[in-house]
Amino acid sequence: MYKYDSYDQAMVDARVAEFRDQTARRLSGKLSEAQFRPLRLMNGLYLQLHAYMLRVAIPYGTLNAAQLRVLADIAERYDRGYGHFTTRQNIQYNWIKLAEAPDILADLARVEMHAIQTSGNCIRNISADHYAGAAADEVTDPRPYAELLRQWSSFHPEFLALPRKFKIAVIASAADRAAMRLHDIGIRIVKLAGGELGAEFYAGGGMGRTPMIAPLIRPFVPIDQFVTYAEAILRVYNRHGRRDNKYKARIKILVHELGAEAFTNAIEAEFAHLQTLNIEPPAAELARIAAHFAPPPFDADAPAEVAFADEAVAQWVRANTHPHRHAGYVSATISLKPLDTNGKAGIPGDASAAQIRVIADCAQRFSFDEARVTHAQNIVLPHVRKADLPALHAALAAADLATANLDAITDIIACPGLDYCSLANARSIPIAQAIAERMAPKAAAIGELKLKISGCINACGHHHAGHIGILGVDRKGTENYQLLLGGSEAADTSLAQITGPGFDEAGIVKAVDRATAHYLSQRQAGERFLDTYRRLGMASFKEAVYG
Amino acid sequence: MKILTGNDLRTGAVVWWDGAGWALHVEEAAEVHEAEALIAAEEAARRVVGAYAIEATRDGVAGSLRGIRPAHIKDRIRALGPTVRPDLTLKPADPNCGNWVI
Numbered sequence: 001m002y003k004y005d006s007y008d009q010a011m012v013d014a015r016v017a018e019f020r021d022q023t024a025r026r027l028s029g030k031l032s033e034a035q036f037r038p039l040r041l042m043n044g045l046y047l048q049l050h051a052y053m054l055r056v057a058i059p060y061g062t063l064n065a066a067q068l069r070v071l072a073d074i075a076e077r078y079d080r081g082y083g084h085f086t087t088r089q090n091i092q093y094n095w096i097k098l099a100e101a102p103d104i105l106a107d108l109a110r111v112e113m114h115a116i117q118t119s120g121n122c123i124r125n126i127s128a129d130h131y132a133g134a135a136a137d138e139v140t141d142p143r144p145y146a147e148l149l150r151q152w153s154s155f156h157p158e159f160l161a162l163p164r165k166f167k168i169a170v171i172a173s174a175a176d177r178a179a180m181r182l183h184d185i186g187i188r189i190v191k192l193a194g195g196e197l198g199a200e201f202y203a204g205g206g207m208g209r210t211p212m213i214a215p216l217i218r219p220f221v222p223i224d225q226f227v228t229y230a231e232a233i234l235r236v237y238n239r240h241g242r243r244d245n246k247y248k249a250r251i252k253i254l255v256h257e258l259g260a261e262a263f264t265n266a267i268e269a270e271f272a273h274l275q276t277l278n279i280e281p282p283a284a285e286l287a288r289i290a291a292h293f294a295p296p297p298f299d300a301d302a303p304a305e306v307a308f309a310d311e312a313v314a315q316w317v318r319a320n321t322h323p324h325r326h327a328g329y330v331s332a333t334i335s336l337k338p339l340d341t342n343g344k345a346g347i348p349g350d351a352s353a354a355q356i357r358v359i360a361d362c363a364q365r366f367s368f369d370e371a372r373v374t375h376a377q378n379i380v381l382p383h384v385r386k387a388d389l390p391a392l393h394a395a396l397a398a399a400d401l402a403t404a405n406l407d408a409i410t411d412i413i414a415c416p417g418l419d420y421c422s423l424a425n426a427r428s429i430p431i432a433q434a435i436a437e438r439m440a441p442k443a444a445a446i447g448e449l450k451l452k453i454s455g456c457i458n459a460c461g462h463h464h465a466g467h468i469g470i471l472g473v474d475r476k477g478t479e480n481y482q483l484l485l486g487g488s489e490a491a492d493t494s495l496a497q498i499t500g501p502g503f504d505e506a507g508i509v510k511a512v513d514r515a516t517a518h519y520l521s522q523r524q525a526g527e528r529f530l531d532t533y534r535r536l537g538m539a540s541f542k543e544a545v546y547g
Numbered sequence: 548m549k550i551l552t553g554n555d556l557r558t559g560a561v562v563w564w565d566g567a568g569w570a571l572h573v574e575e576a577a578e579v580h581e582a583e584a585l586i587a588a589e590e591a592a593r594r595v596v597g598a599y600a601i602e603a604t605r606d607g608v609a610g611s612l613r614g615i616r617p618a619h620i621k622d623r624i625r626a627l628g629p630t631v632r633p634d635l636t637l638k639p640a641d642p643n644c645g646n647w648v649i
Contacts, residue, residue: 051559
């Protein structure tokens with residue numbers, strides 16, 4: 001994985017010193033809250049429901065064991081013993097003290113981490129396919145391109161005061177495992193028949209209060225021009241994006257209002273102009289970065305066929321592993337949606353300090369010192385020998401990390417909701433837990449079903465992209481939950497539609513049960529929930545849900 | 548009645564105006580009539596950040612939280628802690644806390 005050079009480290013260290021000084025001035029009264037607030041937000045420090053919340057950037061979700069151990073130490077030393085992995089492949093701490101925040105940033109900097117640009121109207125953490133560098137179906141490893149974009153977007157002087165926040169995802173396969181078309185810019189690295197690499201650009205996607213699927217802007221940008229093309233998009237957005245209304249300030253509104261064709265024409269004109277300025281980073285820089293992502297020394301003799309005598313192991317392997325480009329390996333997902341032996345569900349995305357250390361140990365022992373955070377709030381060990389899976393399962397099971405439910409109805413994405421978030425209108429976590437506990441006995445029969453819950457219209461829980469989505473709203477001071485059906489974040493991207501009137505806490509759980517029961521009674525061979533929904537349509541499911 | 552809440556500047560802890568200072572427990576909150584001036588003075592003194600006035604009732608319900616009850620669920624969650632982590636609330640030993648919030 002990428003290693004900081006002296007410039008990277010100097011930039012991060014300087015930011016720690018700067019924020020330490022700013023915090024001291026705030027505490028001594030030299031800075032007012034109005035002056036300090038934008039400064040702390042630039043360093044990922046929010047004031048949330050119970051305390052300060054620190055959002056730490058995890059570029060394209062990639063971590064090594066040393067970084068994981070520091071994340072665990074921070075949870076223990078400065079927080080309340082746990083962290084929350086987010087849908088942007090980051091981690092958040094919910095109980096931070098302002099006076100200690102500079103020390104946390106200093107600890108992070110020692111392992112090449114920071115919280116820069118995890119808030120504010122700037123280019124946020126670049127996300128990517130969590131199977132990058134491992135998946136059998138990718139045309140190349142997308143991480144060098146994500147890393148080049150990270151370096152280009154970090155402290156980019158033109159793009160630190162955009163109309164609104166800006167999110168970019170990079171993938172390199174036909175399958176989309178990063179919700180690419182629901183980003184401000186989505187990039188798919190593609191390869192022409194002759195072997196030439198390029199970037200397929202989508203722009204203007206997003207969730208939030210106005211969900212939109214990004215249209216294709218350009219099917220092929222030569223790879224030695226892809227940063228220039230991204231710059232062209234950002235420039236057009238920065239120039240024409242609305243600043244008069246924050247709810248209409250995202251690039252998706254600009255694309256929608258201009259129309260994809262006019263928007264594309266504006267991008268192409270800016271791209272032509274930028275090409276005359278020769279701003280693309282030199283090929284040598286991309287090569288330098290790519291060298292950091294060289295494949296690890298895989299065991300060429302690792303057996304491709306491994307039998308698992310223990311049924312618990314076999315079940316976990318079937319559910320939680322993904323094919324690897326090397327036949328003797330898989331990518332293994334550690335579910336952070338635990339269900340204990342009594343059927344009690346944990347909190348989606350949360351991991352204790354002890355669990356994070358176990359993940360670190362497993363990454364080091366079984367996966368060439370690498371782990372990935374997924375946008376579905378799980379952790380992937382990208383390169384695990386099949387023969388090591390029983391030992392990995394045993395280590396995870398001892399830490400309550402071996403729940404076999406990847407992409408099942410119990411593998412629920414949920415935002416922190418009203419239990420933690422000052423923007424939320426309703427709680428998300430207890431709804432996720434109630435649904436997981438009720439549906440667990442039927443989960444195997446139901447198969448793949450992506451259920452996503454947001455506690456407000458900002459959609460951090462990706463409810464628009466759920467096969468089943470749930471949106472919590474405030475109805476005269478009472479929590480109410482809308483049921484949505486038919487969304488997808490995958491290559492067949494679609495936006496879920498609201499079924500009808502909302503439900504209370506108990507009612508939404510029953511509604512999910514009724515929708516899935518309808519699927520089970522109506523499905524045809526090989527159909528997932530989403531396929532049956534698409535075949536039958538909303539009316540059929542609506543009748544099943546509302547009677 | 549109106550009461551004041553905010554966060555302690557240094558620690559971020561949720562606090563409630565008790566008439567003379569800021570308390571951790573909502574049941575110690577005092578009714579306020581001139582919220583705006585009080586907020587301005589307390590924020591200027593750096594004792595609190597993000598302070599605001601909320602509606603509350605005096606007639607709370609069961610358990611050790613009887614007394615002051617914020618009108619909105621968001622402030623009741625702030626008063627107690629996350630409903631999904633009773634071990635992290637201010638009343639981890641009180642089985643009625645969840646009922647008080649919801």
